[in-house]
Amino acid sequence: MSNPRYEVFPISVPVSDEDVTNYSRLRLLGLKTNPEAFGSTFAGESTNTRETWRARIDTKERFTVIARLVTEDGSTKDARKEWVGTASVLTPEMARSASHVLVGMWVHPEHRRKGLGKRLIEVGIEWVRARTEGMTVERRQLMLEVHRGNDAAKALYGDLGFVELKDFECHDAGRIPLFVVAN
Template sequence: MPFEIVQIPRDDASIRLYVEQYKAFRLLALKTDPDSFGSTYAREIAFTEDTWYKRLANPQVTTFLAFQEGQVVCTVSIAGPLPCTPEESSPSKDPWTILSGNPEATTQSHWRIIGMFTRPAARGQGIAKAIIAKALQHAMGEAANAGKNFVATIAVEHDNPAAVGLYKKCGFETIIEEPWFLNRPRIALLMKCSTPSGIDKASVEQN
């Protein structure tokens, strides 16, 4: 079944156009698969409308939505550039807290994939891989514009082989493992990617 991927612009009209769909899908993700996120449904259902708006307006975060038959079926955001190297970051820390600091002090352009979720009925169609590729392509273009080497990371629970397998197909490899105690004890993995698979580098250079 065909799908369309939309990068949400940060202008006021675009944010207001997509914010309710983004909010509803994010809350659905937290309810459907609570162990996959570093946040909880109880926490985010209490967010104000202004908080949801500011998430999409944040100049350091770019959000993508995948639509199928007019319905949101997948989302991902990419945050950066970050003020730390992948090896200096933590997979268990709230990703929204790692945006502070000065990214100009780093020699790499480091980006973090966050909020990745695909509706269960839409899995197995290549949508997740395609939306991750879009996010990485965007970040690679930003890195090229800054004249820096690109690198991306993503945090995932170790006991989630489907997600780990997906990220490996996208070019990620595990570099850090550490305890993660949200809701229950578990292990968080930080996966790193410098050369994404399935992305035409020439198209990045043209952007």
């Protein structure tokens, strides 16, 4: 069996019905598989309506990136149902913050350590860079919170230039804040 190939792409706005379905499935799987990695819960989100899911990703204030498996013949038609990773960047306006905020970062356990997390985040950083060119450093910052015990994620973020924000406390004491400037 050959090594799997992946495609990383942003969800287009307006979103398709298929993208709403695939996103909600992936998000719920992430919440169920790694509840410690999220600020919300499976119980809280499993009752979301289709319109709630649509409203979450069908906005220019949220940039959502997806990783999906590419089939053996190079097509993504069937693999489209097998999204394996996601990350979203909230604009400062949506996050009610001075900076952009990375949220919902998750890669399915069977597809980890293949560079997908890095690729998802790089696309998010590039989006921040493109939309904030010429703006203040604060506006070009991308912040996130990571679980203190998640050493693999902390290493990944460190490799991408994220550093700990020492003068900021997360609401959850089990998390630490990190940031990078999208230059």
